[in-house]
Amino acid sequence: MSPSIRLAAATSGAAETVTAADDWFKKIKGKHRQVFDATSPHEGFPLAWARVFLTTNNETGTPDNELCAVVILRHSAIPIAMEDRLWARYKLGEMVNVNDPITKAPAVRNIYWNSQPGDLPLPDMSVDQLQKRGALFCVCNMAITVYSGMFAKKMNLDADVVKKEILAGILPGIQVVPSGVWATNRAQEHGCSYCFAG
Template identity: 45%
Template structure:
């Protein structure tokens, strides 16, 4: 993804991140709203295989580089079964976890000023899911391809609740309806976990080294 590095743009993302943080503080009932969704994933990331294990903390989209880091780690440990990449999609990096239907319906790209590298317009689909060849920096950094290579993905439930509430009006739905729809439309293979910070902790407890994805 390419973005104009301007002061107004930086200020916009600063305001979004600030609003996100403040909003999270007020979501004291968020876990109660989706206990069922979380119950199956409290043992995430499970028993990891491979001698080499790395967590990529994707707290921002950062032009897709968190996905590129996960791919690079796998490619530089090429022996079969020798390495596992774990990626936590949290905070402003959470939208990578959503399928293209949600991106279009809720205008995710427009809301968070994410430009589609193919159209050069606000993304109306998840640019990191099933992209055309040559669109991304490296084709294999697409989330579907990483999942196919055995990468483990966790998506922050707290971010889902906050962002779906923020954009519910774009789809003419209530906050609860939007949260349920987003939960049902995560990229297949991505686990919904209690929170991103929870996932960062659990991945390291499972033996992963830490890589800041931005």
């Protein structure tokens, strides 16, 4: 599938999520707000920087309820939003160059969710732990559509079926948005300062 065809296909499902996604951005609250634009797993730095934002604000007198960290997972960062079974089925660790710290092989589980000791460089920086502190996560529908087409072609599957399976395997509390760049704009419109998170 050519890039132009993939891009056209990626826009087809976006309209379904626009209303829900716009409403989701109303959850952004607090005195200090920052959006972390994650285009790759980047060794977990998008999560580390969100944790550092929250923790250093705590240390300088601002509690979590006055803070909002928004992490946008787009491009090759989208596997961070996916269940273990998708990491195994679609070999996501191999695709995005993430190795399992235990096996040292390409990860077939999401090391960024319900992390085990040694998975991540900082304690309490996994998605679920950051969510408990009020951090918001969203994932790019356009990237999901493009990667669904790529997986379907490689595995001789139907792209729509693959996309449905991926959407069903998005982790709890993570909002699907029309695109990551759309979400980056919306977060800033809702008062977030911008941080490129790699």
